[in-house]
Amino acid sequence: MSAELISSDPNLKLETSTLENIKVAVGETVSKTIEVTIIAPIETTVEVELITDQPNTLAVGASLMPRKLLKADSSGKAPIKIDLAGFEAVTGSVRRNGDMLDLEFRVLDSKVKPLPNTPHKGSCIELFFAKDASSPITQFFLVPGENEGAVLMTVGRHVLDTIPVQSERTQIDYTARFSLPAEIAKVSAAGSFLFDAIANLGALGDAHSGGRTCLGGQFNSSVSSAHYHEIRN
Structure with a gap:
């Protein structure tokens, strides 16, 4: 059988339209992989239709969705x-x-339970960075202490002592602030x-149990950046 990809959007350049x-x-x-060049940013959802010459074959196309944007405010901060x-x-x-990324978070975790040996299973925030859609993903864990303090850890559970974390704790939340070199996050120094x-909470106040929640709507952030937000100054 043969198949053909069709898109009416002029911003898409298909490496080949016929299989x-x-x-x-x-x-x-x-499943077949087709390379697509996006000439200009996608502002609305773009449908790519797959048509075959066999009426008894189900062909499934794709929907390309615009990336969500986190734009910096007048102070230069992109809100989370x-x-x-x-x-x-x-x-x-x-x-x-400059060439640093200043990050700050307030986490409403009223039952902090850090697990440094398996940080993603305890109270923490998992942070993911990528230069662009085709670049490798860099992941960190922001892990609060049992009673006070917080540290930044790598995927290999190595504490980044060179990046101090300022933190505060109350009965209902903890806050953390730190500056991360863009080079360590493996993103460009500008642009x-x-x-x-992804946040993991022991409890959200007295009336709610904890759980995992995420910014981008997907929990596979360590393997795919397709759902990441773009941070733009």
Whole structure:
């Protein structure tokens, strides 16, 4: 069988629009990768339709959605807000400061339970950075202490002692502020970059249990940056 990709958006340049001699056995599914060049930023959802010459074959196209934008305010801070079950769980901001990234967070975790050996299973914020959609992902863990303090850790559970974290604790929340070199986050020293965050809370106040929640709507941020927000000054 043969298949053809069709898109009416002039901003998309398909590496090839026709797939020839595709062999699909009865009851099987075959996937093909097609390279697409996006000439200009996508402002609305773009549909890419896949048509085959076989009426008894289901062909599934794709929807390309615009990336969500976190734009800096007049102070240079891009605001962060994450909800959990409809309630505010995390607020904060990311700001460029020369070749540094200034980050601050307030996490409404009233039952802090850090697990430094498996940080993603305890109270923490997972932070994800990427230079652009085709660049590697850099991940960190912001881990609060059992009673006070907080540290920034790598995926290998190494504490970044060279990046001090200023933190405060109350009965209902903890706050953390630190400056991360853009070079360590592996993003450009200037311009926009991609960012995502996942928060793990022991409890959200007295009336709500904790749980995991995220900024970008997906929990696979360590392997895909497709849902990351773009931070733009």
